[in-house]
């Protein structure tokens with residue numbers, strides 16, 4: 001059985017982590033499959049948004065503890081590199097990515113959700129970084145992406161206590177953008193993807209890139225990146241179509257160029 005299923009719903013690709021018997025724990029095969037999916041999606045310009053979810057009652061209950069238990073220090077380094085590469089591939093997609101967290105998002109699962117542009121969650125979801133209960137620390141960005149998302153105080157509470165939070169708390173601290181009844185989650189995430197697909201692909205990709213790169217830069221550099229990208233998108237056909245459509249009081253038909 002493939003560890004990740006990829007299906008296309010119009011312009012939205014839905015990736016489903018598919019090891020429900022292990023609560024979608026992230027093993028080597030799953031992370032390699034994620035890298036493969038990202039390479040395919042990056043090359044497919046018909047894909048305008050990506051939704052990542054989990055089969056069964058978890059999004060992902062973390063890195064695969066059974067596999068990690070046997071790791072030598074060299075294996076652990078290789079595994080950590082693979083995890084970082086897979087999450088960087090996901091984060092680097094030009095198409096926006098939405099995590100639809102259907103259940104547990106623990107450890108590497110929470111870190112995987114944080115590598116998506118935003119998170120929608122089922123009201124039954126639970127988030128946490130329980131690594132300190134296992135004698136390790138987060139290995140896939142829990143000390144970096146999570147901090148940027150929720151701020152240092154909440155990140156410290158999650159990482160240093162190992163205690164999970166429910167969806168309502170995750171919503172309140174800004175880890176999650178919106179919550180939905182379990183049965184409505186996937187459709188809501190796909191619908192958000194369809195909304196993105198109606199926008200200019202050129203503008204969406206440029207805005208995503210500038211936000212991403214601007215986060216790691218100081219304010220002057222971030223502003224310079226924005227100015228440069230603004231100039232670049234202004235040279236593209238999508239801008240002419242978007243502004244013409246507005247002035248002609250009609251919906252735009254973006255060529256995506």
Ligand code: DAK
Nearest residue numbers: 022023025061062063064065066076080106107108130139
């Ligand atoms: N790994 C492997 N198998 C897992 C798993 C995991 N993370 N989580 C659950 N499973 C498996 C269980 O072993 C069980 O398998 P069977 O016994 O049926 O064969 C099956 O999924 C169902 O789980 P439970 O029977 O435990 O289900 P419950 O409803 O009772 O409990 C639970 C659900 C989510 C509360 C519980 O499964 C749980 O606490 N799971 C572990 C959560 C956890 O600790 N996650 C963090 C993992 S550590 C690094 C790279 C990465 C990381 C660290 C360092 N470097 C290389 C430096 C990341 C670390 C992590 O993510």
